Amino acid sequence: MSSLQRRGVVITGVGVVNAAVVGASPALGTWLRRPRAAERSRAVGAREAVRLAEATLAGLIDPGEGRRLARVCRLTLAAARLAVAEAGVDPAAGLGLVVGSELGDFTSTIAFADGYLARGPAGLSALLFPSTVMNTMAATTAIAVASRELSLTINVPTISGELAVARAASAVAGGRVDAVLAGGVDELDPLVAEMLDVLGDDGVRGEGATFLMLEAEPVARARGASILGRIAGAAWRSLPARPWGVGRQVASRAIHEALSRAERAAPGWLYASASGDAPRDAWESRVLAAALGPRRFPTLSLGAHLGHHAGLGALHVAAAAWTARAGLLPDAAGGEPARVGGCGLVHGLGRGGGQVALIVEAE
């Protein structure tokens, strides 16, 4: 008996901060009706990437508070607060936090190292050091939103955001906590872009944060919360691959397990983690085909629109909740959305072999 069969998990709040969307679920829904790709630039690294304008981010955080926080922490906090506000959850009743990130606060880490390389021990900043630990976004956000239950930072290439939501759903379903704020965040950094180029990741990079408020369904209903969608099943697995590598195995039980927990035979439509990283995208296509058979499901990834970052996977879950509610799957080219029915599968397959599947349905 899986945990997700014990207590329903619903989405009651969404917060999105990226180059195309800033806001809660209404803002995301408006954008999803005709998604337009955010502008790419070469402001960070040699290749084009999708960067959030600094002025936009500055407008989301009080300047006094923002001065004390690294940029990636400000991204996290801005999206988290939007989700908390939309959900109307009282953190004092017990709130957990699960943050997915691929890269953490690399900018501060590099600045810390540069201080030493420039001036030796005297050049080191005591203020920067805590930011070199990847849980710095969770730490600062937990303080700001008064999250006092479990707090996790999950690191995995490509699928950190989806996995954070899946892990949080499992904690809610298992009765360990009634509400969890879960999502993903990453920022662009020139050195990171250089390293990813070295590693052969040729996907479109982006930055931003998306957070969802997940609640136990009985608790959400009892307080009269607006329910944006339900996570009916979730599972994650490991496929063999070298670190940062693309594997060959296509058989995996993650999708079947997620469907089984949702008591569904098949999804009606898919959000996949394709990002333009050709070998990884091709591997994911083969894995999906092996699990779902020859039928072609309406499938979308917003990676090309927003650039890949850990917030994207969480955004796919929020977008899937919108699709389930509206019965519409956005058109990647910005045209009319397609009518779809049934539940949605949000799928992620990362370099290194991490895989996650979530089944999302309407209330």
Added chain:
Amino acid sequence: MRRVLVTGLGAVSPFGAGVKAFWAGLAAGTCAIRPLTLIDAEGFRCRIAAEVPEIAAGSPRRSRADRLALGAAVEALDDAGLGGEERGETALVVGAVGGGMLEAEGWYWARARGERAPGWAAALRSMLPAAHGETLAHRLGLGGPRHTVVTACSSGAVALAEAAELIADGVVDCAVAGGVDAVTRLCFMGFNTLKLLDPAPCRPFDRDRRGMSIGEGAAFVVLEAFEHARARGARAYAELAGHGMTTDAYHVTAPQPEGEGMVRAMRAALAAGGVAPAAVGYVNAHGTATPQNDRIEARAIGQVFGSGRVLVSSIKSMIGHTMAAAGSLEAVATILSLTHETVPPTASLTTPDPEVDFDCVPRIAREAVIEHAISNSFGFGGQNVTLLFRRA
């Protein structure tokens, strides 16, 4: 909820490779904190650390941390006797912080000098904390759910708690869980900069303590559903009877002064295990030897168990603070204290802090038959974890 047993142990510690060496060092009260050799400590106030003397596992092309993790995880799997078929369905949860940063720092230091360091691509591939999980899963054929948690110094303990939840919830029957960290320049320099390192080997719970010592290592355990372990006739070291995970939401680096989050974590672990405070005989403390941590932790332990009522010790006095590995190495030490009926000492404790109203087992291990013991781990960001073990 299903019961969770510990059926395999693995450790690579500053005492060397293997659980046997780890326990021998702890039981003897040996301090493994020595002059630092892995990185340049010139110009820093503290120049010591507890380094792993020799790493046998894995190719030298792998990161030092990956090799530490491989050594411990292979030992745990072999100890549990989990075969290839079962491994395909076994979960893997890794607690990590530094990843392969030691080698990535080498790349970056060379880059700053305008040089191109050898093995740079491999260093970058293994740099992130998640790389350990990818290496272990790939090498050991672990095909179940896998994730990497980063909760600073409590990461290793969180990994065990996470894996226990997967088993208790019926998602998997078996899991490999643990933490790993190698000494890195960033970590060593950072704690020096915060003035949290003692120039001499650390002295947890001592009146004259001056801070931590850095260490490195890895520990992994095999956790297994009670019914599954019984069906295959596996030996159980202990039961992971409960855990608690809480957040202070107070300060990024400083613990909440009253230890409120620590208290909640300990009480949550006891509640999950259905164990009364009076049934616990030993607390393997986080015990970093910073003036602040030890005083606040002792206060929190007092609130939960009653002043002076349990034995308390910190193995960091012998192996230093091994960062993401600390929670899992200390979990293994706690389990071994149950099986060996011996509590490891706080090795360097000579003048007990009068504000710490507990028997902190100074210098010499203590024979004690204990039914339940807890292991505390706390991290930057106020990330508190308590693991509760029951004698098998």
